[in-house]
Amino acid sequence: MHYKIISNVRGGLCMSKDNRCLKCSSSIKGLAYSCVHHCTYCHSCASKLQMICLNCNGKLTKKA
Ligand SMILES: [Zn+2]
Ligand SMILES: [Zn+2]
Structure with missing residues (x-):
């Protein structure tokens, strides 16, 4: 299972900062x-x- 958020992972296709939606770029409050x-x-x-991640x-899972 890969539910843990590991902050020191860099590179790869996916990079997100804070709680900002990768698709619509809005900051996520909920x-x-x-x-x-x-x-x-x-x-x-x-x-x-x-x-499904773009x-x-x-697979997308809920962040705690
Ligand atoms: Zn969005
Ligand atoms: Zn992804």
Whole structure:
């Protein structure tokens, strides 16, 4: 399982800072979703993408 947020992971296709949605670039105040590479999406984008990351096709899971 890859639910832990590891802040020192760099590189790869997915880079997100803070809680900013990768798709619509809005800052996320409510529920945030992220893939194992820490791409972060807001709830509405995550649902539109059917919980699949745009960058890596990984599954999006709720961030704690
Ligand atoms: Zn969004
Ligand atoms: Zn991803």
